Amino acid sequence: MEKGFVLINCDLGAEDYIIEELKLVPQVKSAYVTFGAYDIIAELQAQTLEDFDQTVAH
Template structure:
């Protein structure tokens, strides 16, 4: 089992829309809005590192 934690910066006011879209990805296990430099935190989980790389590169 592979897990990655992603921090995302987004445009002001776009946080809710981005969180809602990210939550549609089945491999996303947790999404939270944050304060500070980064706006969104998400936890991604997959069976292999290759699958994890593909999810991060193509879906997020």
């Protein structure tokens, strides 16, 4: 089982929409709005590193 975090930048005001879309991805276990250099942090979990990479790439 592979687990990691993805830091995301997005347009101002799009955070809530993006988090709702991320919740539709089975590998995304949680997603939160942050303050600072990045706008969103998402926790991903996948069976293999290849699956993890494919999720991040899409």
